[in-house]
Amino acid sequence: MKKVKWFDRNFDFSTEQNIFPSIIERLRGTPARLEEKFKSIPADVLTLKADDTWSIQENLGHLVDLEPLWQGRFEDIVKGETELRPADLQNRKTDLANHNGRPLAELLNSFRKIRAQTLFMLENIDEEVIFRSALHPRLKTPMRTINLFLFVAEHDDHHLARIAELSKLLDSK
Numbered sequence: 001m002k003k004v005k006w007f008d009r010n011f012d013f014s015t016e017q018n019i020f021p022s023i024i025e026r027l028r029g030t031p032a033r034l035e036e037k038f039k040s041i042p043a044d045v046l047t048l049k050a051d052d053t054w055s056i057q058e059n060l061g062h063l064v065d066l067e068p069l070w071q072g073r074f075e076d077i078v079k080g081e082t083e084l085r086p087a088d089l090q091n092r093k094t095d096l097a098n099h100n101g102r103p104l105a106e107l108l109n110s111f112r113k114i115r116a117q118t119l120f121m122l123e124n125i126d127e128e129v130i131f132r133s134a135l136h137p138r139l140k141t142p143m144r145t146i147n148l149f150l151f152v153a154e155h156d157d158h159h160l161a162r163i164a165e166l167s168k169l170l171d172s173k
Contacts, residue, residue, distance in 0.1 A: 020130050020146050026153040028119055030160075031112040034060060037163060038104060045170040047100040054094065056166045059159045060107050061099025062091065067114040070152050074121060076134050077145050083135040084143060122149070 038046075038060075046057045054062065066087075073084045099107060125145065133142040143151070 018127060018130060018146070020149070023146065023149045023153055024119065024122060027115065027122075027149060027156070030063075030153075030156045031108070031115055033160060034063075034111065034163075035108055037160065037167075038108065041163075041167045042171055043104075045167065046104060048170045050166055050169055053166075055100055056163050056170070057102075057104060057107065058094060058097075058099045059163050059166070060104075060111065061097055061102070062094040063156065063159055064099075064107060064111045064114060065091075065093045065097060066155070067111070067118060070148065071118055071121060073134075073143075073148055074118075074145060077132050077143075077148065078129060080132075081134050083137055084148075086137040089138070 041056060047055045049055050069085070069087055076084050130145050133144040133147070135141070136143040
């Protein structure tokens, strides 16, 4: 099955339904899904690279690295900024972080903690904030809070799928 690259994906932010509670549950479940996934991946493949892409462990580290961006973009929306802060499209933070040199348990715990911070920020917002927006700098489209965190959940799933793909590929070598 061929997977679409993240930067080649299209997103539809047109829903008017408040599906935010379901999005929150997806976000809340990502740490457990990662922990469960890593139980079945042999330790000797976690830091291997395939086709000069990130290792399994670097994909996990990337999720840790991007959480402050999601939190900051939420703050941008809350503050009424017209445009969301930009991402580092070259992902230098992940490339320079040496996630392969960190213990897996530390990375999983770091993600669980920082995601809990994000969820704490979102727990008590009202519908006005859920539907408030700012311009996404790369997509050049308004992104509401609900869209931002659907985007985050999709990004989580993208990397969970990549981890599964790498696990299968590297474990067979």
